[in-house]
Amino acid sequence: VPPASLLPLLLLTLLTGVCVDGYKPVVIVHGILDGPKEFKALSYYINKVHPGTEVTVIGLYDYLASLMPLWRQVQGFRRAVWSIMQKAPDGIHLLCFSQGGLICRALLSTIPDHNVHTFVSLSSPLAGQYGDTKYLRWIFPDCMKKKVFRICYNRVGHKVSICDYWNDPHQRSRYLKNNNFLAMLDGDRPHNNMKAWRENFLRIKKLVLIGGPDDGVITPWQSSHFGFYDSNENIVEMRNQAFYMNDTFGLKTLDARGDVSVCVHSGVKHIRWHSNFTVFTLCMEKWLT
Ligand SMILES: *[C@@H]1O[C@H](CO)[C@@H](O)[C@H](O)[C@H]1NC(C)=O
Ligand SMILES: *[C@@H]1O[C@H](CO)[C@@H](O)[C@H](O)[C@H]1NC(C)=O
Secondary structure: OOOHHHHHHHHHHHHHEEEEEEEOOOOEEOOOOOHHHHHHHHHHHHHHHHOOOOOOEEOOOOHHHHHHHHHHHHHHHHHHHHHHHHHHOOOEEEEOOOOOHHHHHHHHHHHOOOEEEEEEEEEOOOOOOOOOOHHHHHHHHOOOOOHHHHHHHOOOOHOOOHHHHOOOOOOHHHHHHHHOOHHHHOOOOOOOOHHHHHOHHHHHHHEEEEOOOOOOOOOHHHHHOOOEOOOOOEEEEEOHOOOOOOOOOOHHHHOOOOOEEEEOOOOOHHOOOOHHHHHHHHHHHHHOO
């Protein structure tokens, strides 16, 4: 029998052990033109509130390589995420930033037996992008947003990641005909795997959507919550989107289950979402257990 004075210490040790075992690994998928280095603060926050959490920021397609076509990137990320899932019998959490959120949707739709518990989408253009940003001007220097479709909705477009989610509301039929990434994930462009992809996606237990009006890059910013422009550039919010109403990829089912959590914050610029401790505390901490 240990001396009474040691009991609190023993208990503490036991409890700590329980907690450390309890946190699921967190896998972070970076955004366009960034890489693991940009996620040091976020990894630190996670371990500060949930000590012992295994956090992996996947170092694939970093910086300029992030402009590669998304289906190609998905292949690489699939292998990396798969090996982490194999070692995590209780499942993992996927935390995906910006363009990474679309890569994660593709992973969740196409990995049949994934064990992702919570998918946190951090300021990701989930319903597409239609806006001039400083990234865009650098990549397509002479193009204004009205003209980008000419590049994106043809064969050249299939070579640049941004085109995989460029959603010009004035060029709907061209988008549906030529986009083989977002239009397929959303089920706006019907395909044979829709049912299977939907089932795969619905394996997640929780979807957390984070974004806000001062983002400055995601356009419209509501795309971070599955809202988007109609043909008059008015915002159609998530629940009025055709892909939601038709439940093409499971979003309506998730929502009806009560498993869609929406977190909106103003005052956060795009590249600040992952390093803002307030956002972390209010929108992410409670889900990453
Ligand atoms: C829902 O799907 C049906 C059948 O595919 C289609 O005809 C209809 O236009 C869709 N509705 C919406 C709102 O997208
Ligand atoms: C951090 O987030 C809060 C809102 O949650 C916002 O008011 C503040 O401006 C943000 N700070 C930075 C540096 O992004």
